[in-house]
Amino acid sequence: MPLAALLERVSLTFRRQSVPAHSGVVTFDLGPATGYPLKLHLSTWQSDEPFRWESEADSVTIASGAFLEPPGIAWELLLATEGEALLQGMPVSVRKVIASAPFLGVELAQVCGQLQAARDLASTSPLLLILLVDRASATGMPQADFAEWLTQKQAVLCAAVDLPASKATAKLLSRCTLRPMIRRELLELKRCLNTPQGTALLRHHAPLCLEHFIFLSHYEGTYWPGLLPVVDGILENQRSQPGQSVWLHRQLADIEGMLGDDRQALRRVMSLEAFQRLHDRLLDHFNDQINQVGRAKLASELRVQYGGYPPAPIPGHEDILPITSWEALLQEGQRMGHCVGSYHKSVAAGRVAIYHLRAPEAVTIAISPQADGWVLREAKARFNEMPTGDAMRRIGQWMDQLTDT
Structure with missing residues (x-):
């Protein structure tokens, strides 16, 4: 069984086994986690081949990896167990780029430890380096090919990770302040950078952080x-x-x-x-x-504009009541002190359906179609306040019951 698959099935509690400090290798005893004598030998930053690893059982090597090949143990767990020995001598810029993408921790450590050009990129454009390592890891790129990649200009490297091949894109990546992220956010980042309206705003805004990119990746409204x-x-x-x-x-x-x-x-x-x-x-x-x-007159105008109010797509219950008329939609906005009454266009188009929660507090609920069902779009208490935890649990139970039926 591959080491990564094995470690998914067991508790990742293991201990470091003492080794000579000059060996450049840290050995972890995985026996307590696996139930049989399994050890992981991991080269440190100061070794000849940083973060190369081997796993062995009863002195027999069963798996190994050297470049873009992680051992299947979370980076955070390796650091928590014996971080200082592994990272001693590692440049601050490399530590920072790994901390920003811990899901690529070993891969980034291997690439930066074995290629000077990668260490340089960690200083000048850490986000671009993360994108490159993520792509190369997914394709199993050999070290020689990755080294050749890093000889290219940053604009060319942007194209290699499905971004516009331009100096402007490369500059945006280099300007972005990072924080710990998850892999999904790399996809959102790329979606943003492939939207001309979004990148036009980003180019004229300083400073830039990851939140700007993530926000624009989901934004579908007016840009200004x-x-x-x-x-x-x-x-x-x-x-x-x-x-x-x-x-x-x-x-x-x-x-x-x-x-x-x-x-x-x-x-x-x-x-x-x-x-x-x-x-x-x-x-x-x-x-x-x-x-x-007057609500009645405006409701009449909405009926002329859109026709009859759409029927509730899913049933309510004693505490969650569907809005069933244009006048009731306008009334909901008035009594709750928000603008749900202006959702008439989306309601008429079937993009949203409105409900009212009566208890444990008054909340306006908006649901939207997704695939073959409906999902919660938003929930507003009075005057656009966030609903209480009890109210959200009540709404969640209602949605869960609908999913189960």
Whole structure:
């Protein structure tokens, strides 16, 4: 059985076995985890071939790897067990690039330890190096081919990882401040950099961080010069909590829904504070309009424009009630103090369905179609506040019951 597959099946609790400090090798005893005498020998940074490894049982080598070949043990676990011995002498730039992509920890250590050009790239464009190592690891690229790769200009290397082959793309990668990421974010990064509107904003914004790329990779609304400063407002206010990006996407969608085809007001927004003021002003105007014209009349106009209100796609229950008319949709926005009433176009098109949670607190629920079912799109308490944990659990139970049926 391959070592990686074996380690997926057992607890990764193992101990380091003492070896002479001058040997350049750290040996890990995997016996307690596997139940039989298995050892991993891993070369340190200061060895002749950094992070080459062999596994052996009863003094017989059963697997080995040297370049872009990890031993199947998480990088964090290796460091927690004997990090100082492994990393002694490793440049700070290399440590930082590995810390940014720990899912490629051993591969990055092998590449940087065995190729000077990789160490240079770790200093000048760590994000590009991560993308290159991820691609080369997936294809099993030999060391000689990877070394030849690194002789190319950075713009050419961008094309090798499915990005536009341009100096502008290479510069964006080199300017990006990193933080620990997961592999999926590499795909989001590439999706962003293949969107001309997004890269146009990024080129004129400083400083850049990974959050800018990730946000734009999911953004489908209007682009204007103040979009990234609004994102900065969230980062500066330390709203770095789960759902912050989703919150901003929804607020932007709400503003665009209330603005209709006239998006000029967005172009004057250059900060999070101005963005929130615009949202609140549009919401007040929208609900004032309902009060002045009357819900019944506006609902009648919506019926003329769209026809009858779409039937609820999935059933509610005693605490979660579907919105079933245009007038009820407008009323939901008024009584909850948010702009769900402006979702009429999306409701009519079948892109969203609206429900109301009564207990444990009042929450407006929006669900969207996905594949053959429906998924939670957003949940808003009064005045756009986040619902409580109890409310979200109630909504989750409802969605889970629908999935099971």
